[in-house]
Amino acid sequence: MRENAAERRISGRSAVDTTAGRILDLIRVRQLNVGDVLPTERELSELTGASRNTVREALRTIRTYGLIDPKPRVGAVLANGQSIAIQNFFAAHMDISRSSFADIQGYRRIIEVGIGDHIVLNASNEQIEALDEINAQIITSRSIEEAAENDFNFHMALIKLADNRMLTDMYSFLSPVILRIMTIGKEMRPVLADTRTAHGEIVAALRARDRLAYAYLISRHLDFALRFLPEEPASDSQ
Incomplete structure (x- = not known):
């Protein structure tokens, strides 16, 4: 699926940031715990309405903050210290x-x-x-x-x-x-x-x-x- 201008910029935020926020919301709503496997990139694309490329970049962003770990043949799983990771994510993306x-x-x-x-x-x-x-x-x-x-x-x-x-x-x-x-x-x-x-x-x-x-x-x-x-x-x- 090809990205369009609307997806690249949503409400003044980049599509990657917006998608990362939606993935975090999904984690909260589903009450996922440490070690639980996230949906696949394809499933996340359908759930968030973003392209797979955007989902992939959003997952990289979230991984940077230590929230998820990639596991071979398993997928992305919630990492230890997720509360601290979410705190740091919000703080870093908070414009003053x-x-x-x-x-x-x-x-x-x-x-x-x-x-x-x-x-x-x-x-x-x-x-x-x-x-x-x-x-x-x-x-x-x-x-x-x-x-x-x-x-x-x-x-x-x-x-x-x-x-x-x-x-x-x-x-x-x-x-x-x-x-x-x-x-x-x-x-x-x-x-x-x-x-x-x-x-x-x-x-x-x-x-x-x-x-x-x-x-x-x-x-x-x-x-x-x-x-x-x-x-x-x-x-x-x-």
Whole structure:
């Protein structure tokens, strides 16, 4: 089957990237486990609507991230460490534009604001003080990457106070993308004291058991870095 222009470019993404995403969706829907064999290239072509050449390239892309292994006379099978592979795949294909940033921060706002009531009502004073100790580590960061990791650790600690394993697992799953956004934020605004102050205000709202102040401060904190990203569409002027 010969590829046409529509297949080569779908919704602003290459056909290979789009097909790779559909194959990952298929893996999830069928709940395939490590060692399970993927459908053949011909079957994947029929399932995804892509040509066999595109499917072959998509499989190569996924294999690059360690998600699948080719087995002679068997086909492609799911490899060990598939969760990490999928995380890396999404992180590598995540463009940091104003729209994608807004999507990720919007997701985080829904989660981090939403858990406010539970934390205010159920978190112990010791747990809240532990947040402050994690926050203090940000100012000691020796690199942009370490600063981003310390920033993420604070928000991950907040999520854990919701005492919901599914929520913690989902947030952890997105860690490569969130860390990438945080790293870019630190590159654009390398003032660790600002982050520490913002986190400190959030901790203070929790100490006061003030859910409205907590919701406002979290939302403001998550929105702040948006002003450092370029407007869209980018100018064509040189």
